[in-house]
Amino acid sequence: MGSPEERFHFAIDRGGTFTDVFAQCPGGHVRVLKLLSEDPANYADAPTEGIRRILEQERGVLLPRGRPLDTSHIASIRMGTTVATNALLERQGERVALLVTRGFRDLLHIGTQARPDLFDLAVPMPEVLYEEVVEVDERVLLYRGEPGAGSPVKGCTGDLLEIQQPVDLAALRGKLEGLLTRGIHSLAVVLMHSYTWAQHEQQVGTLARELGFTHVSLSSEVMPMVRIVPRGHTACADAYLTPTIQRYVQGFRRGFQGQLKNVQVLFMRSDGGLAPMDAFSGSRAVLSGPAGGVVGYSTTTYQLEGGQPVIGFDMGGTSTDVSRYAGEFEHVFEASTAGVTLQAPQLDINTVAAGGGSRLFFRSGLFVVGPESAGAHPGPACYRKGGPVTVTDANLVLGRLLPASFPCIFGPGEDQPLSPEASRKALEAVAMEVNSFLASGPCPASQLSLEEVAMGFVRVANEAMCRPIRALTQARGHDPSAHVLACFGGAGGQHACAIARALGMDTVHIHRHSGLLSALGLALADVVHEAQEPCSLSYTPETFAQLDQRLSRLEEQCVDALQAQGFSRSQISTESFLHLRYQGTDCALMVSANQHPATTCSPRAGDFGAAFVERYMREFGFIIPERSVVVDDVRVRGTGRSGLQLEETSKIQSGPPHVEKVTQCYFEGGYQETPVYLLGELGYGHQLQGPCLIIDNNSTILVEPGCQAEVIETGDIRISVGAEAPSMIDTKLDPIQLSIFSHRFMSIAEQMGRILQRTAISTNIKERLDFSCALFGPDGGLVSNAPHIPVHLGAMQETVQFQIQHLGADLHPGDVLLSNHPSAGGSHLPDLTVITPVFWPGQSRPVFYVAS
Incomplete structure (x- = not known):
C-alpha cells in the first residue's frame, strides 16, 4: 500500500438524479465522472460503480461488476448522499417507538398550531415518524420553592430544578421488552426538561441498550435545546433515519474488500462539515448532498473574487438550491423537511422546485414551471423514455443544448442520444394550449411561435429561481447586486447570465468543474466537530465570566474530539457562538463575534452583543434597546483542516480560442449565430463575446448576448454580465410577463x-x-x-x-x-x-x- 499521494482520493455527491464523482488520482491529476443515481438494470450502487469505473480506466485492469473492489489503491472516500432525505420523503425509515414523559403521549402528534397550507380544504394531520408511544413515569420541574418541594438540583443551564419523580425503570423494563417482541428495535427518548437535566434520559437509554435495542436516540444528546416539540421531532427523525443510513453504509462497505478497513471514509453533514462514517447520524444528514456545493464555492469562488459575498446557485435535475457565503457559513437551527421540523444545525439553503427536469404547464392563462419533476426515470421528453416536457426540453428546442455534447445513454437501451424531435413534439402540445387560450380569451392576442413559448417557460423558470435568492438577500438586508453569482450544477450554466441580470449582478463565476462542484466541495471540505449546550443567562457584564468559562470548556471538547481523529493542534481551529434573543421574544439569532473583537464590556471571546444588534437591525429594520438580551445556547464549532490541495492551473493561451462549430440559438428577438467552444481547449487569457456556448463533459454554459466570458488563471470562467436592455410593457395580454410579475409580486x-x-x-x-x-x-x-x-x-x-x-x-x-x-x-x-x-x-x- 503506497502513501496517500500514490493512491486515489474520491469525493462523491449522490444526488436525486445524478451521482458525481471527483477523483484525485496518483500523481495529482483529476478525473471526473457523472452517472445516473438509479440504474438497477446495470448496477446496484452508483457511488461504488463510479469508483469501479475510474479505477478500471486509470489502472487499465478489468474490474467486473458485483465483485468487491480492492482498496489497496484507495486512500480516502468522501460522500454526500440523499439517502436520509429520500427515506424521509418516502417514509422508508426504521420502525420507531417514542418514549415520552407520562401525560405527554400525544405531544408530538398535536405539535404546534402551525398551518403550512391555509387554503387546503382537506387538512391532514401531520404524520409522525414513530409507530408506538410508551409513557415513562418520571417528572422534572423548574424549582419554585413551593411547600413540600424537595431540595433543588442545578441543571446544566444553571436553572434550579425539582426532581418530582425519579425514573421508574422497573415499570419501564416490561414495556420495552414488549416493544422488542413486536419487532421495534429503534427508540426516540424525549423527556421533559432533558435539555437541562439529561440524567433521566441517560438512565432510560442505558436500560434500552441492555435489553438489546439496536439504536437509541436521546433528545438530550441529539440536540439539547429548549422547546420539546422540535427537540422531540428531531430525536424521532434521528431514530427513524440513522438505522437506514447505517444499513446503506454497511451495504456500501460490502462493495469493497475488507469493508474499507484501511480507508478513511467521511460523510458530509447538513452543517457543511465532514464526519467519520460511524458518527454519521440521521438528524444531521438531511442536507448532506447540497452542503457539498456550498463548501465548494466557499473555498474557490469566494477566494478568487477577493472576498466579495457570493450567492451559490446549484441547479440540478429536480430542484435548485441557493445559498449565501460572505466569509462564514450561514446556519439555521430549526427547519422543516418533508413535514418534519428538525432542530439541528443546517446550512441555510433555500430550495425551489425548479430544475432541469421540472415539468412545464399552462394553467389558467399562466406559464407554470414545476413543482412536479420528471425525475431520473422517465426523465424529460428528450430522454426517449416517454417522459413529460420539461425545462431541459425548452432549452433543447431553443438550441441551448447540443445533443452531440451528451453521451449516448438515453432510450430504453441506454445507447441513444438526446432527442430534439421528442422535445419539440412535447412542447408543441403545450404551445397549442397557449395559442388556443390567446385566441379565445377575453382579450385576443397574437399567436406565439414554438420558440417564443419555450423562451417564455425559460424566463418563468428563471424568475422562480430568483425568488429564493431574494429571500436570502433582500429579505435579510443584503443587496443582491453586491454579490457574485457562483453557478454550478449540471443545468445551472444555461441560466446563469439571465439570473444575474434579473438580480442586478455584474459577475458570474463558473468553476471549471461546475457540473460537479458539490463533489469537488466534498474533496475540499474539512472535518467538523461541534459542541453545544443550553443556557439561561442574561447577556450582562455579571455573566461574561460564566459565558467565557462555558465557551472554553466546549472548545476543549472540540479540540479533544478532533485530536482523537488524528488532527494535530495546528490543524484545528475553533469558532464560538451565542444564541441570543431579546427578553420576551421568540426569535433567537446564532451570532459569532468574528467581526466584533472583545472590548472591556464584552466576554473575552468577542463582542457578541454588538454582533447581535447589528444583525437584528439588518434583518428586521429595528432593535428593542429597552429589552435585555438572553443567551439561549452556547456553541463552539471545531474544524480540522483536511481538504485536498488542488494544484491545477490553466495553460496560458496566446492564439485566439478555437471555434468548434457555429450553431443557431434562440434569444429575445430571434435566432442568432452562436459559436461553440470546448472548455478543455480554452486557456488562461481567452475572452469570448456572447452569445456563445462553452461545453464540457458535464455541463453547458450559455453566455448570453451582451455578456463577455474570460478564462482566468485557475481555468474557471468569469462572465461579465451586461445590463438588460429596457423593454416596453403595455396593457396587451401577455401570459409570459403576467407569469413573471406574478412571481415578483408574490415574492x-x-x-x-x-x-x-x-x-x-x-x-x-x-x-x-x-x-x-x-x-x-x-x-x-x-x-x-x-x-x-x-x-x-x-x-x-x-x-x-x-x-x-x-x-x-x-x-x-x-x-x-x-x-x-x-x-x-x-x-x-x-x-x-x-x-x-x-x-x-x-x-x-x-x-x-x-x-x-
Whole structure:
C-alpha cells in the first residue's frame, strides 16, 4: 500500500438524479465522472460503480461488476448522499417507538398550531415518524420553592430544578421488552426538561441498550435545546433515519474488500462539515448532498473574487438550491423537511422546485414551471423514455443544448442520444394550449411561435429561481447586486447570465468543474466537530465570566474530539457562538463575534452583543434597546483542516480560442449565430463575446448576448454580465410577463410575511399564521397576496381603499396608517391593519401600497 499521494482520493455527491464523482488520482491529476443515481438494470450502487469505473480506466485492469473492489489503491472516500432525505420523503425509515414523559403521549402528534397550507380544504394531520408511544413515569420541574418541594438540583443551564419523580425503570423494563417482541428495535427518548437535566434520559437509554435495542436516540444528546416539540421531532427523525443510513453504509462497505478497513471514509453533514462514517447520524444528514456545493464555492469562488459575498446557485435535475457565503457559513437551527421540523444545525439553503427536469404547464392563462419533476426515470421528453416536457426540453428546442455534447445513454437501451424531435413534439402540445387560450380569451392576442413559448417557460423558470435568492438577500438586508453569482450544477450554466441580470449582478463565476462542484466541495471540505449546550443567562457584564468559562470548556471538547481523529493542534481551529434573543421574544439569532473583537464590556471571546444588534437591525429594520438580551445556547464549532490541495492551473493561451462549430440559438428577438467552444481547449487569457456556448463533459454554459466570458488563471470562467436592455410593457395580454410579475409580486408579499412571523411575540402570528400581507395598486386594488388568512384578504382591499378616499392627498412619505374600524373595512376589532403608502421620488401620490 503506497502513501496517500500514490493512491486515489474520491469525493462523491449522490444526488436525486445524478451521482458525481471527483477523483484525485496518483500523481495529482483529476478525473471526473457523472452517472445516473438509479440504474438497477446495470448496477446496484452508483457511488461504488463510479469508483469501479475510474479505477478500471486509470489502472487499465478489468474490474467486473458485483465483485468487491480492492482498496489497496484507495486512500480516502468522501460522500454526500440523499439517502436520509429520500427515506424521509418516502417514509422508508426504521420502525420507531417514542418514549415520552407520562401525560405527554400525544405531544408530538398535536405539535404546534402551525398551518403550512391555509387554503387546503382537506387538512391532514401531520404524520409522525414513530409507530408506538410508551409513557415513562418520571417528572422534572423548574424549582419554585413551593411547600413540600424537595431540595433543588442545578441543571446544566444553571436553572434550579425539582426532581418530582425519579425514573421508574422497573415499570419501564416490561414495556420495552414488549416493544422488542413486536419487532421495534429503534427508540426516540424525549423527556421533559432533558435539555437541562439529561440524567433521566441517560438512565432510560442505558436500560434500552441492555435489553438489546439496536439504536437509541436521546433528545438530550441529539440536540439539547429548549422547546420539546422540535427537540422531540428531531430525536424521532434521528431514530427513524440513522438505522437506514447505517444499513446503506454497511451495504456500501460490502462493495469493497475488507469493508474499507484501511480507508478513511467521511460523510458530509447538513452543517457543511465532514464526519467519520460511524458518527454519521440521521438528524444531521438531511442536507448532506447540497452542503457539498456550498463548501465548494466557499473555498474557490469566494477566494478568487477577493472576498466579495457570493450567492451559490446549484441547479440540478429536480430542484435548485441557493445559498449565501460572505466569509462564514450561514446556519439555521430549526427547519422543516418533508413535514418534519428538525432542530439541528443546517446550512441555510433555500430550495425551489425548479430544475432541469421540472415539468412545464399552462394553467389558467399562466406559464407554470414545476413543482412536479420528471425525475431520473422517465426523465424529460428528450430522454426517449416517454417522459413529460420539461425545462431541459425548452432549452433543447431553443438550441441551448447540443445533443452531440451528451453521451449516448438515453432510450430504453441506454445507447441513444438526446432527442430534439421528442422535445419539440412535447412542447408543441403545450404551445397549442397557449395559442388556443390567446385566441379565445377575453382579450385576443397574437399567436406565439414554438420558440417564443419555450423562451417564455425559460424566463418563468428563471424568475422562480430568483425568488429564493431574494429571500436570502433582500429579505435579510443584503443587496443582491453586491454579490457574485457562483453557478454550478449540471443545468445551472444555461441560466446563469439571465439570473444575474434579473438580480442586478455584474459577475458570474463558473468553476471549471461546475457540473460537479458539490463533489469537488466534498474533496475540499474539512472535518467538523461541534459542541453545544443550553443556557439561561442574561447577556450582562455579571455573566461574561460564566459565558467565557462555558465557551472554553466546549472548545476543549472540540479540540479533544478532533485530536482523537488524528488532527494535530495546528490543524484545528475553533469558532464560538451565542444564541441570543431579546427578553420576551421568540426569535433567537446564532451570532459569532468574528467581526466584533472583545472590548472591556464584552466576554473575552468577542463582542457578541454588538454582533447581535447589528444583525437584528439588518434583518428586521429595528432593535428593542429597552429589552435585555438572553443567551439561549452556547456553541463552539471545531474544524480540522483536511481538504485536498488542488494544484491545477490553466495553460496560458496566446492564439485566439478555437471555434468548434457555429450553431443557431434562440434569444429575445430571434435566432442568432452562436459559436461553440470546448472548455478543455480554452486557456488562461481567452475572452469570448456572447452569445456563445462553452461545453464540457458535464455541463453547458450559455453566455448570453451582451455578456463577455474570460478564462482566468485557475481555468474557471468569469462572465461579465451586461445590463438588460429596457423593454416596453403595455396593457396587451401577455401570459409570459403576467407569469413573471406574478412571481415578483408574490415574492414581496411572502418576504413581508416571513419577517412579520419571525419578529412576532404572539403564538397566533408565529405558529397559526393569523395574519396577512399583500400589495395594492395606486387605486387600492389588490395586486398580490401571500397565502395567508383568507378573511383578511377579503377585507384588506376595502380597508386600503377607504383610507385612500378618506385621506385623499393628505398622505406623505413616512406615513403609516393603523386601522381596525368596522366601517372602514375592518373585519373585527382585534384585527389591526397596518397600511404603508410607497412613494417614488418626484411623485406626489403613492405609486402603490403595502398592508398587513
